[in-house]
Amino acid sequence: MQPFHYSRPVSLAETIVSGTQKHSRNAEATATFLAGGTTLIDLMKLDVMRPSHVVDLNSSAREFSAIRFDGSTLRLGAFAKMATVADHPDVISHFPVIAQSLSLAASAQLRNMATLGGNLLQRTRCAYFRDPSWAACNKRSPGSGCAAIGGVNRQHAVLGTSKHCIATYHGDFAQALMALDAAIMLIGPDGARSMPFASLHLQPGNTPHLETSLRPGEIITEILVPDGPWTRRSRYVKVRDRQSYEFAVASVAVALALEGSMVTDVRIALGGLATTPWRAVDAEDLLRGRRLNEASATEAARTAFAGAVAQAHNAFKISVGQSAIVRALLETAAMEAHRG
Amino acid sequence: MTDTRDICTSPSTPRRRFLIGSALTGAAPLIARSEPVAAAEPADTSDLRKPTSVDIHVNGRPFHLELDTRLTLLDALREEIGLTGAKKGCDHGQCGACTVLIDGRRELSCLTLAVSAQGRDVVTIEGLDGGGGDLHPMKQAFIDHDAFQCGYCTPGQILSAVSCVREGHAGSPEEIREYMSGNICRCAAYPNIVAAISQASEQMGE
Amino acid sequence: MADTRFPQATGTMGQPYRRYEALEKVNGSATYASDVKLAKTAHAYLLTSRIGRGVIRSLDLVEARAIPGVIEILTHQTVGESIRQTQALYTGGYVADSVRPLGSAEIAYWGQPIAMVLAESYEIAREAARKIGVSYDVSEPASSFDSAGVDMTALEPMNLGVGDFKAAYANAAVKIDARYSTPVQHHNAMELFATQCVWDGNRLTVYEPGQYLNNIKYGLAEQLGIDPELIRVVNPYVGGAFGAKGFLTQRTALVAIAARRIGRPVKLVATREQGFFLSAYRAETRHHVQLAADSTGRLIASSHEGWEVTSRADVLALGGNAITLRLYGCPNIEGRVNVAKTDRSTPGFMRGPGEVPYAFAFECALDELAYALKMDPVELRRVNDTKVEPIAGLPYTSRSLMQCFDAAGAAFGWAGKTAAPGSMRDGDWLLGWGCAAAFYPTQAGNSAARVRLSSDGRVHVSSAGHELGQGMYTMMAQVASEQLGVPIEHVTVSLGDTDLPPTIVAGGSAGTASLAPAIMSACDAIRRRLQTGGSPAADVMTAMRASGLGNIEEFAETRAHGLPPESVQGMYRGRVAMSGGVHLPDRVQLAFGAQFVEVRIHARTRELRVSRAVGAFAAGRIINPRTAHGQLVGGMIWGISSALHEQTEIDERNASYINANLADYLLPVNADIADVQAIMVPEEDNLVNAAGVKGVGEVGTVGMAAAIANAVYHATGKRLRDLPLRIEHVLEEV
Structure with a gap:
């Protein structure tokens, strides 16, 4: 960890001002805000983040x-x-x-x-991002390449990737x-x-x-x-290797509005599978106005991964992701969701 | 390489001109980053190395410390204050051995900067019993149920367990298991830990 | 606390006493190595290699040295020859691997220490280590079995056999031919690898967690070229070890030298990531098992060939097939072991070292055979139960394998199993049941102990032995209490200090089996002094009062069955000499058990969980059923973990471990462990050692992974032969 200035201003305005004026003549000064610290301190210890000024927001915000x-x-x-x-x-x-x-x-x-x-x-858990001794990481060092492509990439993304980065948003x-x-x-x-x-x-x-x-x-x-007709009938399904205290292999957030078994509105978002928080819009479109059942849920799940790109070790995520969508949709449909 | 540009505070605050640079290495929690600009001369870090004053209450006692800003609360407790009950098991928030109570809530001292604990109330395993001399019911329950082997994760387990009960998350063995999953026990005394918490939960009357 | 899960016992030995050191542990006052506070400590931080193989071309220390608070930086240029080459543990020496700490510019593996910074604080040392510029000449490393440049060797001295396997196998009616693999795994005790060294003149005190403190003492003396009597190693509590702390790692000599050079105490607490390279680990293995049986299930031929990974520097082969092939009666047997030399650090012993991977393969193959025979897997084992081991025809000192199967099977409800794969379900979850045998060699080493009886009835036991969490303090207090007939509250115990009488490594499940006899022997000597002879222990205090003596102190040393007389000297040099298991000329000593599990696999998303596990174990005398229960349950959970969670992942491009942290190297958390039950099957074995103890540290782990894989087959009809078992292995297309 690099040495840094620490300040904890009491107002937001003061926060930024006090954090930057001290270093205004120093072109290398970099400021970072500290909230809970669970990402920042972790990455500072790994030397992935090297701020010269940490502005603690816990008083001002x-x-x-x-x-x-x-x-x-x-x-x-x-x-x-x-x-x-x-x-x-x-x-x-x-x-x-x-x-x-x-x-x-x-x-x-x-x-x-x-x-x-x-x-x-929060920043990605990509192992190659988290260890600066890997020179190739386009996130840490633009243009340097991506060590995860061709590396160990079971946890990496299958949606929203590019040839420059496959890091998952976890x-x-x-x-x-x-x-x-x-x-x-x-x-x-x-x-x-x-x-x-x-x-x-x-x-x-x-x-x-x-x-x-x-x-x-x-x-x-x-x-x-x-709030909306879908918010109460909503659910988060998280699939992982360990029962708790682990990032998702695949996760699905579903919010559903039903009339009988007819889908009047549906929202599906995917985690652990994509480079960013991910909305499965095509899958939603496919379901809207249709009956929700095993067949339609499965069709929607396939649609959600139409553009997926697998790496050497993560092709299974497409299959798990599809299963997770079907599971989440059917479990959500089965919820007691009374207007309260 | 850094990013330096002129920006100003929000209209709701006094408009003062200042510079902010943000790490090229990316967005910190709650801060954005923009395109890199030209590199600059190396920073002089001497002024960054001055110790910072911190006042922390630990187990009811005030401590005034002059600290390297990089010091975590865990290392401050262990190396500066001399309370070694909180343990370093991973130093990255992945095991729970460093769990302490901060303002009454269980938190990880390894991911807490000591300087940011300014003015906060910290309770470590050494301060859990209170003044009466009786062993805390959770400690007694851990002994009764043999809820540890090597003992290294135990202070963190016990503080986490006390919080688990106080939070109202000790209602069933399943709930205890889920809410105690932030404390890894490699000896795998888990079943006994759950039994101990069930016992203490009744005795704590919370 | 009345606890019905423990078998009844009469004397002090056999009672479920609470832990001797329980208060210290719940109060946070138990002093682990990194808790010791020394005046004016300098803090050390290791810089480790970021290539898998090559040579350091240059080290640029200028920027690091310029940081205020940096005291010194050790590199191969400043250490070099000052740490002497010593032998690895596996060849009778002390060190985990034969790569000398900062001995040269050569890089043998990723993660090898290449510099150690000493500074006024941990923060400064860490900052400076990262400011060291390193340039390397990089060579292509061989990371594992399939890498170019791997040196694969058949270890012919480890060949086993009887009868004519090939002919018998060729002609058999029912056969299984299957290949299995197990991954790299790391012990990951919660306590980090810490070392503190302080010199007082020419005397050195070392605070370091160890399963064998005398190994540290004598090995370090050899490395530093000093008189071992100048070194004292102190460590009353070990924060978990599991095999990772039974030898000298590279760090100790470096910290000792650093402390001497700067004239201050030095403290090193290696990071979690560094721990993946500093100590040993369970290397990946591959297996080829061939079994053949007649139509009644009797084994006709069995073969188990293993492939193990080792380093270039050291050949370590665990050869667990020396036991798997002796578990059941069979007339035609063949066993082979091969090692692959790779550019990795030297592997070592991890809880059930050879037993865990080899049992996985063999006990899965037996399950496959049972299905091929349409036979219950428990019955298959019953049909092949034997009273003599099948290769040399030696008798087992005791063997309660089927009693364990029967006890665990009954508690589990095995009779309710439906045979067909995929036939059990609970809502959205597929259920599967599986079982496997557990076993572990009963071993012991030489040991010494000192016992002092005072006229006020107080007893003090002292030994350099080790408290790892297995309950050594408690058990040794129980032994002395029973032998001298004093209440256990009157017994105090000192462990974890090389100034105390030496004992063997607390490993190989041999710690208790080795130390208890020495304490019993010292107590015997006290009784002899008091001329109570063979009379009951209760008479000791009467005789003591009558003697008018203030106190009596006796030192005793015991030699384990199968070890030569000269091995006793080795104990006084920190050597590892252990005998037992399947390596005795006259008999075979094994502890046995049976593992039954229920797995649940989500019908859609295929998460794998173990919802229920019942193990029954017969391990001779149980000195403390409470601590033994903890060991057995902990071992079973280790088995669950080795089946479902743990895998150190290698990036073959540079032979690095890319999940060397506790977020990505998965250990089970509390929520993963539902219902785990360990039953202790009573067993008396007066042959194994004077205490009748077989040891329970490891047997609970063995066989669990096989039971789980067998249960996954029962749940899904998929035979999974490669660990760990994960979602992707049980997927079905949507």
Whole structure:
């Protein structure tokens, strides 16, 4: 870990100012925000992240930790802890896919530490990204290549990959937000703005080092999730080698609105399979207006992987992913989902 | 190589001009990154090495420390304060051996910077019993059920178990197993750990 | 606590006492090696090789040295010859591998230490290590069996055989011919590989977790070229070992030299990732098993050939087929072992070293044979049960294999099994049941102990022995308590210090079987001093009071059956001399068990879980059923883990391990372990050693992976022959 300046300003404005003025004459100064620390400290120990200034947001951003549901929109402060949100009664009853995605992630301790915003911005677990002694990583070092292609890549992505990067986005919570069409609120040097959550993460393409559409200095402050006929009938299925405390081999967030067995609306998001949080739009389109059953779910599942590209060790993920979609759809359909 | 550009604070705050650079190595939690620009001269890090003052409450006692900002809470407890009950098993948040209670919640001291524990209340295994001299019911339950072998993960298990009960996640063996999965026990005393927590859960009355 | 799962016992030995050191462990006051606080400690950080094979062309230390707080950097240029070459453990020496620490510019494997930074703090040392510029001349490494440049050798001295396997196999009615494999696995004890060294003049004290502290002491003396009596190794608690801490790794001599050079104590706590390379590991294996039986299930021919990976520097072969081929009666037997020399660090002993991989192959093949015969797998084993081992016709000292199958089978409910694969289901989950035999050689080494009896009735036992979590303190207190007839609360025990009487490595499930007889012998000597002769132990205190003595202290040493007299000297030099198992001229000593499991496989997404496991084990005398139960259940969970979770993944491009951390190298978590039951089948064996102890540290692990793979076959009809068993192996097309 490189030495760094640490500051913990009490207001957001002061946060950024105090963190940067000290180094304004130093062109190598790099600032990073610290929230829960579960990604940052880990990657700093590995020398993957080498900030010269760590600006601790835990005093200044405390105001952004409320959880409110007014009957039409769930507002989640980005600095709320994962565990708090997972255990919140409104979230459990009205947005089960959110509660499940959070409580199936990481461990109780990590969920007590990590904030929602930090969770959304977690970095990939790609082993070649996490070890800087591998020279080839286009995320760490643009243009250097990708060691995972041709390496050990069982955990890598099959969707949204490019010839420059196949690193998986491993988060769980993000899949629930994708499925529920969430939006995020941001504050940054240019002011406040909002964007659809689906616009936050960038597919690797030719620029794997560009992971999000956040502008420099921008902070996620709040997550907005609209209520809808599908939110109560929603579910998160996480498939993994170990029963708990592990990233997904494949995961599926489903939200479903049914009339009888007829699908009036459906949202499907996939985790552990793609380079970014992933919405299976074609699969949804196929199901809308049709009866949900084994056959239609299977057809939708196949559609979701139409563009999948497998590597040497991860072809099975296409099959597991398809099974997980079928399972998630049928389990979600079987849910008791009363308007409450 | 760094990214340096002029930006300014949000309209809701005083408009002050400043520079921010962000690591090319990518987005930290909650910060964005943009395109790289030209490399610059090496940084002078001498001012980064000055110790930082921290005040932490540990087991009810105040500690004033002058620390390297890189020091984790785990290493501060073990190397600076001399409380070695919290253990280093992975140093990356992957095993739970370093679990302590921070402001009453179980957290991982290996992923917590000591400087960011400023003003917070930390309880380690050494401070769990309180003042009465009686062994905490969770400790007693771990003994009664032989819920450890080598003992290395045990302080983390016990603190995590106390939280598991206080959080209301010790309602059934299945729930205990799930909510204790952040504490790896390589000796694999898991069945006995679950039995111990079930026992202590009743005695703790929570 | 009344606990009905433990068999009844009469004396102190056999009682489920709570752990002697329980309070220290729950209070966090048990002192592990990295917990020892020494004044003015300098902190060390290792830099390890990032190539798999080659030569260091240059090391640039300028930037690292410029960092304030850096004290010294050790490299091959400054260490070189100052650490002497010593023999590897496997050839009678002390070290884990024959690559000398920082001995030269040669890189033998990825992860090999290439520099050690000493600094005022851990943070500075780590920062500086990463500022060291290294350039290499890189050669192509051979990473595993199939790599170019692998040197494959048949180890003919390990050949086994009786009768004419080939002819018998060729003519048999029912045959199985199958190949199996097991992956690289690492012990991953929770405690990291830590070492602290402090010199006081020419005396060195080492704090390091060890299963064999005298191995550290004498090996280090040889490496440093100093009198072993100047070295003391102290370690009262080991934070898990499982075979990874039974020898000298490269770090110890480096830390010792560093402390001497800078005149300060030095502390090294290797990272989790570095631990994957610093110590030994379970290397990958391959197996070819051929079995033939007559129509009643009686084995006519059996062959088990193994292939194991070793390093270029050392040939280590575990040859577990020396036991698998002796498990059942069979007239025609053939066994071979081959090793592949690769550019990896030297593998070693990991809980059930040869037994776990070889049992996986052999006990799966037996299950395949049972299906081929349309016979219950338990009955197949019953038909082939034997009282003499089949190769030399030697008797077993005791053999309770079928009693174990019967006890575990009854508790499991095996009789309710439906034979056809895929015939059991619970909702969305496919169920499968499987079983396999467990076994482990009963071994022992020489040992010494000292026992002091005071006139106030207090007893103190001391030994350099080791507390790894197996309950050594507790068990030794029980032995002395029973032998001298004093209440167990009056017994204190000191372990983990080379100043105390030496004993053997706490490995090979031999720790208790070796040390208990020495304590019994010392207690005997006390009784002789008091002239209580053969009278009951209860008379000891009466005689002690009558004697008017303040205290009596006796030292005893015991030699294990099968070891030559001169081996006793080896014990005083930290050597590993162990006998038993299938390597005695007159008899065979094995502990046996039976594993039954239920697996669940999700019908759609194919996650594999073990929902229920019942093991029954007969291991002679159980000194403490409580700690033994922990060992057996822990062992069974290790078996589950080795079947479903653990695999160190190699990137063959540079022979590196790419999941050398606890997030990606999967160990089971609490949620993975549902219902695991261990039954102790009573067994008396007065031949194995004076204590009648067979040892329970490893037998619980053996056979579990086979039972699970057999259960997966029962659940799905898929024969999985390569570990670990994962989702992708049981997939069906959507």
